[in-house]
Amino acid sequence: MPLGSLRPSPLVEQATQHLREQITQGEWPVGTRLPGENALAKTLGVGRSTVREALRALAGAGLVQARQGSGVFVIATEISEDWPARLRRAAITDVYEVRMMVETQAARMAAQRRTEEDVAALEEALAARERAAAQDDAAFVDADIALHAAVVAAAGNPVLTDLFAEFAPALREGLIGLVEVLGLRSHDRNPGHDTHAELVAAVRDGDGDAAGAILQAELERTLAHLHDA
Incomplete structure (x- = not known):
């Protein structure tokens, strides 16, 4: 499923939603390393800071984890309920x-x-x-x-x-x-x-x-x- 460019606002929420859908729908299985910030920013049509905030939200939901020097990896395909x-x-x-x-x-x-x-x-x-x-x-x-x-x-x-x-x-x-x-x-x-x-x-x-x-x-x-x- 292609990500597609996003509408102008609210960018972080939209970026988070699009990336979450990619994960929960199985486009990026557990263990997958996500594309880098530059690649995601280009695909989504947003800035790196927006991508960074979206990834932080996904980490808070228990879907991804940043590994020092390695990138961001999918660790779950279902959102952890707080x-x-x-x-x-x-x-x-x-x-x-x-x-x-x-x-x-x-x-x-x-x-x-x-x-x-x-x-x-x-x-x-x-x-x-x-x-x-x-x-x-x-x-x-x-x-x-x-x-x-x-x-x-x-x-x-x-x-x-x-x-x-x-x-x-x-x-x-x-x-x-x-x-x-x-x-x-x-x-x-x-x-x-x-x-x-x-x-x-x-x-x-x-x-x-x-x-x-x-x-x-x-x-x-x-x-x-x-x-x-």
């Missing part, structure tokens, strides 16, 4: 089960490691959640997730913090849908306030067992709603 993409297509119940395991332990750690700054952040996040009760479902869910993120941050483990941040977009989408479908705020605009206040108090007081148990029970209730939705 973690955020897998989370986006995962069932919200599956995401929530993992979240529950991670966050419950994080709450225990937060109670042991929290600083004065962490406690202040938790109390402000709790107040922000209460204020968001007067707003729409999306704003309330955002405030709820922000409070949980503050608990995770108080654990003092940057890997846990980053992991929760990866979960957050999938959680947000699923929780907004759950609140709307089940009408969870139709009778109480601030559901779970007492439980979240107890969680913040347990972390503040250094009671890891209580913090973990409170959060476990809260997340189990939400997971049950998700299974029933």
Whole structure:
């Protein structure tokens, strides 16, 4: 399949798409050394910098690998799905089960490691959640997730913090849908306030067992709603 010259814009995206098609359709099997940048640039009708960026994108997708002094080689013909993409297509119940395991332990750690700054952040996040009760479902869910993120941050483990941040977009989408479908705020605009206040108090007081148990029970209730939705 000939590559053909590209339209003027957006050049990098077009170059990446054309090269990806060559690979995924089997024109360049695994182990093949790609033509050099000059040759690809001439064939595609773009500059070398555009080709370089396209190859970098293909490397990020797990399709090619640059080998020092040898060139760029095809290492796969199927795109490796990144973690955020897998989370986006995962069932919200599956995401929530993992979240529950991670966050419950994080709450225990937060109670042991929290600083004065962490406690202040938790109390402000709790107040922000209460204020968001007067707003729409999306704003309330955002405030709820922000409070949980503050608990995770108080654990003092940057890997846990980053992991929760990866979960957050999938959680947000699923929780907004759950609140709307089940009408969870139709009778109480601030559901779970007492439980979240107890969680913040347990972390503040250094009671890891209580913090973990409170959060476990809260997340189990939400997971049950998700299974029933």
